[in-house]
Amino acid sequence: MKILAIDTSCDDTSVAISEDLRILANVSWSKFKTHNDFGGVIPTEAKRQHKEFLDPVIAEALKVSKLSIEDIDAIAVTYGPGLAIALEAGIEKAKELSKKYNKKLIGVNHMIGHIYSSLAQDESGKSYSGISISDIKFPLLALTISGGHTDLYFMENHMEFKRLGGTIDDAVGEAYDKVGRMIGLGFPAGYKLETLAKDGDLNAYDFPRPMANSGDLNWSFSGLKTAVLYQIKKLQNVYESKPDKKEFRMNDASMNLSEKEISDLAASFQEAALESLLMKLRKAISQYSPKMLVIGGGVIANQALRNKLEKLCDISKTKLVYPIPMWLCTDNASMIAIAANFYAKNNLYIKDIDSLDRIPGLEIS
Ligand code: KG4
Ligand code: ZN
Numbered sequence: 001m002k003i004l005a006i007d008t009s010c011d012d013t014s015v016a017i018s019e020d021l022r023i024l025a026n027v028s029w030s031k032f033k034t035h036n037d038f039g040g041v042i043p044t045e046a047k048r049q050h051k052e053f054l055d056p057v058i059a060e061a062l063k064v065s066k067l068s069i070e071d072i073d074a075i076a077v078t079y080g081p082g083l084a085i086a087l088e089a090g091i092e093k094a095k096e097l098s099k100k101y102n103k104k105l106i107g108v109n110h111m112i113g114h115i116y117s118s119l120a121q122d123e124s125g126k127s128y129s130g131i132s133i134s135d136i137k138f139p140l141l142a143l144t145i146s147g148g149h150t151d152l153y154f155m156e157n158h159m160e161f162k163r164l165g166g167t168i169d170d171a172v173g174e175a176y177d178k179v180g181r182m183i184g185l186g187f188p189a190g191y192k193l194e195t196l197a198k199d200g201d202l203n204a205y206d207f208p209r210p211m212a213n214s215g216d217l218n219w220s221f222s223g224l225k226t227a228v229l230y231q232i233k234k235l236q237n238v239y240e241s242k243p244d245k246k247e248f249r250m251n252d253a254s255m256n257l258s259e260k261e262i263s264d265l266a267a268s269f270q271e272a273a274l275e276s277l278l279m280k281l282r283k284a285i286s287q288y289s290p291k292m293l294v295i296g297g298g299v300i301a302n303q304a305l306r307n308k309l310e311k312l313c314d315i316s317k318t319k320l321v322y323p324i325p326m327w328l329c330t331d332n333a334s335m336i337a338i339a340a341n342f343y344a345k346n347n348l349y350i351k352d353i354d355s356l357d358r359i360p361g362l363e364i365s
Pocket of ligand 1: 145146147148149172173174176177188189190191194297298299300301302303329330331
């Protein structure tokens with residue numbers, strides 16, 4: 001089955017063409033400055049970019065795949081979660097193509113895309129991650145870790161998700177981005193913070209691992225972020241003001257810190273954030289004895305996390321699955337195409353094309 005997939009959930013205009021699980025083309029455009037000075041995406045700018053670049057990105061993807069739109073069997077599009085008006089741009093285009101060329105339409109949950117991203121194959125049919133569909137064994141645990149999500153699911157079958165827990169406040173990627181901002185990194189900060197952390201001492205500061213004794217499979221990353229801010233203030237000898245929301249907007253929170261202090265802050269934060277993640281995964285594995293742990297979302301690009309997960313899965317004899325290479329970890333339309341194959345297998349096509357609408361807060365279950 002040949003699919004043209006569109007993802008405009010945030011500020012990447014991404015289009016992929018797939019045949020079954022083979023990715024024939026993946027074209028992403030994210031050239032405009034769609035971030036404000038506080039490190040957030042400006043939705044109107046993202047929308048403007050999608051509107052302007054969707055057509056050329058689609059044309060380029062078709063060109064790379066050496067297919068024409070007539071060869072395509074179905075159009076797949078992310079309908080949530082994401083930025084409302086950004087999602088809308090992709091959905092409008094998908095509806096237009098679906099009607100004009102009489103193609104089936106599939107609405108895909110972006111987070112299900114992240115979960116299925118490891119199954120992507122190159123043009124020759126070789127799985128990028130080394131995992132093929134026959135390797136997938138249930139029951140499994142699926143974890144999504146991105147800028148907006150930290151959620152854990154139990155799966156006994158394809159496309160069947162039971163949510164076991166998740167963050168009660170910030171997502172783990174969001175914590176990276178917020179702490180990154182405090183220490184003067186741009187947005188998104190994940191990769192830069194990880195790079196800085198390599199030069200730092202992970203035991204320099206003793207940051208909390210919230211919810212350690214909560215007894216459930218939930219996380220919290222907001223207290224950790226506040227603890228980093230307090231530590232910055234302490235290092236700067238600024239005691240008088242309590243950190244509040246406004247101060248997280250400061251781009252100069254890291255002023256007067258030495259390079260060593262900044263890399264130590266990065267390393268100690270990363271250690272606390274990753275150990276916090278691991279703590280609950282350990283618990284979930286012992287509780288559910290899954291055959292596999294499948295991870296998706298931008299934060300799995302983090303090598304320190306991968307190392308920790310490899311150890312955990314080695315000890316617990318659980319097969320670890322995550323997308324390779326990096327472009328499959330962060331937002332991309334290929335994962336939407338891959339997930340769309342599973343929607344199609346379950347006959348989950350959109351029956352009335354006009355009824356497909358954006359759902360910015362879409363959940364998996
Ligand atoms: O999946 P994604 O591209 O977009 C969302 O759906 O949110 O994830 C983006 C998130 C950002 O918060 C970014 O800082 C984080 O993934 N990220 C990382 C790394 N690379 C990206 N976090 C930690 N370490 C990294 N190497
Ligand atoms: Zn994403």
